[in-house]
Every structure is written in structure tokens, then in C-alpha cells.
Amino acid sequence: MTIVGATAIIALIGFSYFSISGKSRLNVKDEQIIIGEVKKGPFQEFIPINGVVQPITTIYLDAIEGGRVEQKFVEDGAIVKTGQPLLKLANTDLELDLANRETAVYDLITNMQNTRNLSDQNSIRQLNQMADVDNAMAEAERKYKMNKTLYEQKVVSYQEFKAAENEYNYQTRRKKLTIETLKKDTIASNQQIVQMKQSLVRMQNALELMRQKAEDLTVKSPVDGQLTSLDVEIGQSKNKGERLGQVDVLSGFKVRADIDEHYISRVFTGLDGEFIFNNETYKLKVKKIYSQVSNGRFQVDMEFVGAVPKGVRRGQTLQIRLALGDETQALLLPKGGFYQQTGGNWIFKVSADGKTAYKVDIQLGRQNPDYYEVLGGLKPGDKVVTSSYDNYGDIQELNIGKGK
Template identity: 90%
Template sequence: MDRIIEKKKWTAKKIATIAGVAAITGLIGFSYFSISGKSRLNVKNEQIIIGEVKTGAFQEFIPINGVVQPVTTIYLDAVEGGRIEQKFVEDGAIVKAGQPILKLANTDLELDLVNRETAVYDLITNMQNTHNLADQNSIRQLNQMADVDNAFAEAERKYKMNKTLYDQKVVSYQEFKASENEYNYQVRRKKLTIETLKKDTVATNQQLVQMKQSLVRMQSALALMRQKAEDLTVKSPVDGQLTSLDAEIGQSKNKGERLGQIDVLSGFKVRADIDEHYISRVFTGLGGDFQIGNENYKLKVKKVYSQVSNGRFQVDMEFVGSVPKGIRRGQTLQIRLALGDETQALLLPKGGFYQQTGGNWVFKVSADGKTAYKVDVQLGRQNPDYYEVLGGLKTGDKVVTSSYENYGEIQELNIGGESK
């Protein structure tokens, strides 16, 4: 007898079809949510740092390190080279102006000095001999002049007498002409003798003047040579403390080589290195401050060295007001150098987020503190503590300021409880 077979409602084929449709629908929904919805990430409270936006005083400054130095330093260089023969003081000693520090020996310089002294003495002797010879020659010339004057007077007397007698027809023409010729000869002889005497006097005077000028030049050169010999004894140019002395007995030093320095103890300055990025913003008169203990001290830029080396430049700063007691040369100070005046601004605490966002957006925490979502912001100036907020946030807003390095393309943070 025939039996009616009941048709099954959930066949294997039907179940497989429904499962397939559901899977496709779920995949489509998930893809749509991934594309159109916000991606979220759960974070724990202790994994993030939250900072609050506030209004307060803002001053742009940079942290720099400065080294305490004497306000004036005088460098000691070897004016003349030589071998160190004697040390009068040790490094670190307090010295007075003119006090000997080192003595160098230089045999070549000392020998040159002796030779120059000998040359000067020889020239002085030659001048004395020349002067004596000139005196003797002058005496001979004067004696000769006396003889010429006497002969001239006798010839003139005879000539005048014979002329009178010849006019009176007492003497012959021959005798008159002889006296006339003798007289004319003595006139010419006297004239030549006077001229010779003048020229000899002028020549002798010129010779003496030239020798005196040579003597003056040689004495000046000798004085310079003696000064060079005296420079072999290195002396302190000012009162102060001898530091960085690099000299040992028997050691040879070249001309111009650095021997040490004298620190004038009348005061201190601070020399600081600054990144070249700020070279256009640093100028004389800028202020800075630092702390020692619980005390705050002020400085200001006195001199800017424009030369850049290894990406940094230097400034000298002077103390404004009181100077810390017991401060020492070489001490390092951590200084805050102000780049502008203090103003009121909206402030956001600094944090690691800036490296990922460049200050263009942040995760702002919701009012209930359970989520944080992206918002665009505008940040301006900064100092080691705060960013200046120009837009996108207001006083009282809270922002995740820790690093966003692991967040990728996350749009929203779900802030959870403490980790267990």
C-alpha cells in the first residue's frame, strides 16, 4: 500500500544556501561599516596622558647650557721661542701684573743680541775716530788758512806800495808787475782755500750726521733686540689667576705658541652654545634665568658670535643683579633663554602627540571622559612646557597629549578603566 512521504523543511541544501547568503550579507555589512563608520580603539587610562587646556602667562624660551667664565681672560703666548729654563709659579696661582711666570732660553737670540751690541760699540768708536780726524783736519786747514791770510796780506801790501811808487816813477814796471801778479795769485789762493775749508767742513758734518743717524737706528734695533731678550722671561700682564699653564722645565716652545692664560677675577660671564636654528632670533639684550638651589638669577645676552660651528653658535651673557655665591669658573648652568615678552595665551601642555600630528590635530576627550575623538587645531609658539593654542580648543578642554604612534588611522579612542 502506498505511503505518503513527508517533505523535509530544512534540507542540507537549504541550510547551506541560507548560511551562504548570511555570510555574504555579513561581509557586505562589515565592509560598509569599515569604510563608512569610525574606527575605534580601546585604551586604558594608564596608557595615555591627558592634559587640560588653560589660559595663562606664556613666554617663548629655549633651554640652553652655559659655562661660567671670567669676564676677562688674557692669553699668554710665547713672544719668542725657546727652551723652558725656569718656572716661577704653578698653575692656579694668583699673580700680580709684571710678576715673572716662566723663563725661556734661546742661545741664537742671545748671540744676536751680543753681536748687535758689539756693532753699536764699533760704530760709536768709529764716530769718535771720525770726529777726532775731523778736528785734526780742521786744525790743519785753519793753520793753512792763517798762512794764506799772511801771504795775502804781504802781497797786498807790496802791491799797493809798488803801485804808488810806480805812479811816482820810483820803481820799474817790471817790479810793479811782479808785485801785482803775486797779489792776484794770493787772492785766488785765499779764495780756493776758503772754498776748500767750507767743503771739508760740510763733508765732515754730513759724515757725522750720517753716522749719528746710523747709530740711532742701530740703538733702536738694539733696544728691540733687548726687548726680545727680555720677552724670554714671560710676565703676567695683569692681576689675576694663572690657569691652563702648559709648560714644563726643558720643554721647547715655538714662537706664538700658547703657554697659558690669566683670568681676571673682577667678575664672571656665561658662555652658552645655541642651536643655529635660533641665530636670527638671538640678539644682545635678550634675557634669561637659571636656578641654583631655591634662588633664581637673571642673565642677559651681551655679545653674539655669528660664526656657526657644528650647527651651533655661541653667546656671552652677563649677570643682572646678584651673582650666586661660590660660583666657580667652568661651572655649567641650565639657562632658560627668553625669545619674547611674556603674554597671556591659551596653553596646551607639551607631549609626544606632536611628533605624529605636527600640531594639526589632537584627540579631544569627551565631557564624560569615556571617549576621545579627532579635532583639528592650530598651534603657534612653544616653549619646553606648553604649546600656544591659536584655534580648535578652548579653556577647560582635555586632550590626549601622549604619543599617537600606535594609533594608525584610528578615529576615536574608547577610554577604559585601570588595568588589572
């Protein structure tokens, strides 16, 4: 009875204490929690991203004309020069079209030569006719003038005079009509020749384009570099516009990185990044931003600032720290698992004697992989519990004991 009574009294005292204090407590061992210290120091907001090393320039090879792969002159990975043939496609339809166009051009040239010959022959006939007309006109004019004089002297009759006059007038009209006909025939012949020349020029231009298309069946390297991703086999059919491979320019490298779309409004050209390679730190700078978002991420191209790491290879993955702002002085709180339960709104602050930790409201700002920026609720030197609060529930205070 005495033991039961004592136990009841102790329980009553404990219940009264917790009722008065209004706080729920939990005993924890110091080895089960992580305690961090708030301190003043340099802060720079950055995000970790992965980047892949790529050639500074890549030229893609597409099939300008479709066809069947007839020959491969080089293999994937070969170092090539500008204009070097890489592979040849065969396209019988294109080759037949080229032959037909060449035949049409030759036919037009032949027709133009024939037309010119006929025009020259017609001009000669017209000139001969003009000579006959001139001769008849001169004879008619001579007779008319002579008969006119003789008629005035009453040597010839009026009938002879009028016959000579009529002949002269007829030859005059005939000469005018012959001159007009010759002029129109000359203009028509010249126009026909000009039109045929213009048609020939157009057909020759079309033929040249067709020849160029036929030459495009031989795929050549557009630049000096390394041939990569060549996906062709002898006998394989390739459609027009289909990707055949690419040529990587070996004069330098760039880094293409994927970034979460959450940061798309905060990433701009000129931002700095850094990475460690062979225990040395190298600098990068954002050069180009691809605004298209795919699967919640967007891409940026970064160029090396200063030296390029020796031994870096195409396709190699680099772990980069991309700075989103300049370095400033701030109040720093070490990162930890507490954030998942509190959302950064409160934290357990350790008392001066290190035996308890109690809830305090805080305000956090920017962050990087190591620290949160503290905007309010804590001061330099404060110690806080930064480990996970998963098992604390609605606990208001922690009793920190020494672990065994």
C-alpha cells in the same frame, strides 16, 4: 546553525555601521594615555641651554719668542700679580744676535768718535793753511800797493810793478779757493757726523727692541689674577706664538653658553635668562654673541644681573632658560609625544563625556619646553590626548575605557 547565523548577523550589522560612519576606531584604556587641558595663561618663549661659568676676563699667555723652558717661578693655579715673572725661556740664537748688535753699536760709536777727531784735525789744518794764505795775501797786497805808488812816481821799473801785481792777483785767487775748500770740507764733515748720528739712533733703537725681545724670554703676568692652564715643563721647547697658559681675572664671572644654530637669527644682546642655584633663581643677560657656527652651534657670553651666586666656581655648568621674547597671554597646550606623529597639524580631542576622542585640525605657534601656543582649532577648557600616537596608525577615533 543558530549560533553561526547570529554571529553572521552581528558581523553584518557591525560592518554596515563602520561602512556608514566611515571611521576606524580603537579602544584604549585611560591609564594608557595622557590627557591635557587647553587653558589661557601667561606664555614666554624660551629655550633651555647649558652654560659654563668662566672668569669675566681671561688673558692668554703666548710665547712672544720661542725657546727652551729654563725656569718655572710659579705653578698652575697660583695667584699672581701684574709683572710677576712666571717662567723663563732660553734662546741662544736671540742672545747671540743681541750681543752682535751691542758690539755693532759700540763699534759705530767708536767710529763716530774717530771721524769727529779726524774732522777736528782736518779743520785745524785747514785753519792753519787759511792763516798762511791770509798772511801771504796781506804781504802781496802791501807790495802791490807800494810798488804801484812807486811806479807812478817812476821810482821802480814796470817789471817790478807787474811782478807785485801778479803776486797779489795770485794770492787773491788762492784765498778764494782756500775759503771755498774750507767751507766744503766743513759741510762734508758735518753731514758725515749727522749721518753717523742718525745711524747710531737707528741702531740704538734696534738694539732696544732686541733687548725687549730678550726680556720677553721671561714671561710675566700682564694682570692680577689666577694662573691657569699652564702647560710647560723644564727643558720643553716652545715655538713662537705657542699658547703657554692663561691668567683669569678674579674680579667677577661670566657664563658662556652653546646654542643651536636654529636660533641664531633670534638671539641678540640684551636677552634675559635665568637659572636656579641652591634653590634660588638668578638672572643673566646676553652680553656678546659669537656669530661663528661650529658643529651646528654658536656661543654667547652672558653676564650676571644683580647678585652672583655664592659658591659658584669656574668651570661649573648651569642649566639656563633663555627667553626669546616678552611674556604674553596665550592659549596653552601642554607638550607631549603626539607632536612627533602629527607635526602639530591635528590632535585627538576628548568629547565632553570623556568616553571618546576624535581628530581635529589645529594650528600651533611658538613653543617652550612646557607648552605650545595654540593659534586655532582649540579653545580654553578643551581636553586633548597629548601622549604618543605611535600605535594609532590611521585611527580616526579613540574609545576611552576605564582601566582595571
